[in-house]
Amino acid sequence: MSNLAEIVSEIIKELDEKDAVRERLIQVSRAIVRASSSAVVALHAGDVEKADRLLSEASDLLKSIATDLERYPEYQYTGPMPQAYQEFSEANILRAIIMQQKMPTPRELSVPSPFYLSGLADAIGEVRRFCLDLLRRGNVRKAVELLKLMENAYLVLRPLNEPSSLIPGLKRRRDVLRRLVEETRRDITLSLINERLRKSIDRLLREIERNGKD
Structure with missing residues (x-):
């Protein structure tokens, strides 16, 4: 004592x-x-x-x-x-x-691996913002490249089924990433459709203009 x-x-x-x-x-x-x-x-x-x-x-x-x-x-x-x-x-x-x-x-x-994976999921989510900026500037090709990267990242993360105690929040981030990939794919598809429609209208207007001159 x-x-x-x-x-x-x-x-x-x-x-x-x-x-x-x-x-x-x-x-x-x-x-x-x-x-x-x-x-x-x-x-x-x-x-x-x-x-x-x-x-x-x-x-x-x-x-x-x-x-x-x-x-x-x-x-x-x-x-x-x-x-x-x-x-x-x-x-x-x-x-x-x-x-x-x-x-x-x-x-x-x-950085410990679990938190790196969480950061990876968040980073891929941020890529969507770049995709939207590219679409606004009309750079659909670059947006498609980034979408492919988002899709590949999701496919890499999807098989991970580690307990939440090992990788906190990863399942939620993965679910959010899946939704962001789907939304980005939809936005790019709509942009492509609008671009093709715009070109078709332009061609039609040029034809009408030529026919009017004739």
Whole structure:
């Protein structure tokens, strides 16, 4: 019993240190989410340079807490870190898609695989916005290319039936992705129909104009 006070004191010290790490992770994870979300906005605006700066900032923030996460690995899967991992993965994957580059791996991003998959599903969902922008500009061919990418990603994710405890929210994201793929396919189909109809009307008007001159 003589060392009980010493034991309790050590435990309190350990808990205080762990709580301090938790507070630090909360602050850093929020910054990672902000930078990653802003990078996605920049990508939609076509400002890849700004997106790269924000992703570099987010990467540096993630590196700054690597030691903390190694010491307390349980924090990778609880608290604020899952969202930070997901947002960071989403932004990096979306950049690779838009720039037509090789997909970054979970290891390259220093992100646990479950949250990488969630980020992948979210990134593919963001691709729909690019498809709609392309359709508004009349670039149907590029929109079709992105639709094929969305379809392939969904087919890759569809067989995953891991428990929600291992990949939180993936089933919901996969269901949302399926709906987005279907909606994007419908939008592209309607755009193609409208384009063909417009061309047919133009041809008809030209023929009427020529016949009127004759």
